Amino acid sequence: MNQTGKGGVSAYLMKHMRDYGLLFALIAIMVFFEIVTDGTLLKPVNITNLFLQNSYIIIMALGMLMVIVSGHIDLSVGSVMGFVGALAAVMLVTWDLPVWVVIPISLVVGAAIGAAQGYFVAFWRIPSFIVTLAGMLVFRGLSLWLLAGQSIGPFPKSFQALSNGFIPDLFGVGKPNVTALLAGVVAVAVLLWMGLKTRARNARYGIEDEPMGFFVARNAIVSAGLMFVIWKLAGFRGLPNVLISMVVLTVVYAFVTERTTLGRRVYAIGGNEKAAKLSGIRTERLTFYTFMNMGVLAALGGLVFAARLNTATPKAGFGVELDVIAAVFIGGASMSGGSGKIVGAVVGAFIMGVMNNGMSIMGIGIDYQQVIKGLVLLAAVFFDVYNKQKQG
């Protein structure tokens, strides 16, 4: 609508500072670390590592976004993740159960844990902060008990493949991995096609949309970035299995939150629970489900993490909940619920991941890393609040 004239463009930019800001922040951080690490950050092996290292954070951030959108918080995810990893290790190594049995059982256990916490939050209205704080302590203790302070491993190859496997090149070229390249091209095509479709719809209904120049530039940057990453991956070992599961989960959760009645209702609960309830939304039941969903994803995160390390340690998942929650807030979700996007949470997780990775390569100590990550989180949320005030 308002695209003519400079006022329109700058006004648009002002209004959507957050969305662009997030993307630019990610790019800027990557460029920064690429320079200070003398090109180590974007080496094929390191890019592959980036995905492997952060996959469990991203998987849990998907569930955490829904929990936070519904107006709650889940502090227990790190402990639950560690507990389920430990449980899987016991089942695989000590009891010698097959992988195809262990994975479903682990996910069901995660669901049950989420359901138990969700039960107290949704039906007894105990603040989620308290319920999940209790859960955090309980499951941290239970993992210690389960492992008796020892690490358990190694795991069968088929279980490790959950995290460390790669999609083989179906075309037999190997280097570069043609399957990966092809997947990249398809992904870019789908992204562009969906972008254009949304744009056409917006034009039809007179929804304010980004100026054409922005649309082209943004898609060019995203597509180029995507192809760059894919090219690097193709030059190493191809697409990691876990990347595929991550992408699939992200797409599914983005669809559910943005396009389905279920997702809409979760946002409604976070936006105004009383109004949602009086509009016929079963607020308790839905809140219960968001916690149960979180439990499943935390379990999946635990499996992926254990598979990657090829061992379950008593320390697994320690403090991870903070990284997951930080990713969601860096991604633009509101503390009070009702707003936030899946894509934002994923980009937020990558920002955290690239910083972790870059700072480790630089040899910055864990002490300073924590300080810097904390400041970045504060800066991101401050930027949000500042923007809102300026608009209001």
Place this chain on the structure above:
Amino acid sequence: MTALLEMRSITKTFPGVKALDQVNLIVRQGEIHAICGENGAGKSTLMKVLSGVYPAGSYEGEIHYDGALAQFRSIRDSEERGIIIIHQELALVPLLSIAENLFLGNERAASGVIDWPETFRQTESLLKKVGLREPPGVQVGKLGVGKQQLVEIAKALSKDVRLLILDEPTAALSEADSQALLDLLLELKAQGVTSIIISHKLNEVKRVADSVTVIRDGTTVSTLDAHKEPITEDRIVRDMVGRDMAHRYPERDRRAGEVLFEVRNWNVWHPEQAERQMIRDISFTARAGEVVGIAGLMGAGRTELAMSIFGRSYGRNISGEVTVKGRKADTSTVPRAIAAGLAYVTEDRKSLGLILEETIQKNTSLANLEGVAAHGVINEAQETDVAEKYRQALRIRTPSVFQRVMNLSGGNQQKVVLSKWLFTGPEVLILDEPTRGIDVGAKYEIYGIINDLSAQGKAVVMISSELPELLGMCDRIYVMNEGAFVGELTAAEATQERIMSLIVTE
């Protein structure tokens, strides 16, 4: 009488909008001055300029107060000079006592240690002044809205108020509480307090105001002086809307059909205090095409009745029977009540009716998402069409349905709530204070919508604290008091006096 306050040619612009354009306001010492205008006319902006919320320099024009040019940079500045605003949303801390609230930020203390005997002594004398008989130690949250309003006024008095500004003071009050508040204003006037009252209730304005300034679209339209000529409601309305309004209530074909909605022997107990019965054996009916009113004082239990019927959203141990179209209806949860054909438009649209941060579109579809979705996937194009249809039908004034609801005026917000419920295809609409806090023009439009609904053969149950509105709109009026119905009047028999006497004689 000299002028205490003179605002000269006040102009205030926001990016893209001129909220105030050369507004003049003269308030004389010791008078009650009413400011009238539709929502969005600029009344609140003007008061924010006066109180320093918009600091000196951010607007054009001059404020002369007490004979000198005033340049307030903050609320603190204006409060120091005795200008105190009481907002519509009360600024009290519910968990603190009356005494603590009165002296919040202004404690009776010596070097940080509160002098409780002195605090209580002063509180008692202030409460006596405003006629509130409650012990100073009572938690404010336990008082009704009317009494809280009095606490606010007492708080203003504790600060040596010279100019008291009340923004819609009676909007949430019952008839009796409103009268008491207006009497208090007159008494304060006798003691030399000047006040400005912003109100939509023109009968109240007429009763207490010495002069009236009407604002429309950010400009001063007229200033009326009650001492020179009698102020009439018609005159104010004409100035407010810029056109004559011969009829405050649109005409309707009154043709009631079969009994569509019936409630029998409805009993409800308080959700926390198990022995307290809130609704006592209420039975009533509404016919197709009929508008039925429920009159009563604040606290009579009208909202509790409506919400307990609608999905048991209020109360415990609910018993009784609901019939829709002659068939027994299950209204035990909100989704079931909606399925049975009921819709409930809440009295508190901001906290119970809308998701303010969301768009008109998303609010419209909220109660019937299945109506715009297939297999749980929302068809956004269809959703937009639905919202657009109601936007046009109900004339919601907004650039597009993608506007956030928080940016709309009260009247337009109410229309969004109505859109939401109309989209569920209800047979019975229970409207709880459907025109509270919205301006005259929008009220007329809401009345028009109600008439359209009854013309379509729906049954409308209307709860309102404004008796003229019930008298103007309803075919029958039930009178409610202390949880029970104490009378039923047809449109022909009903008068304000008869309704009030039914309440009082009970």
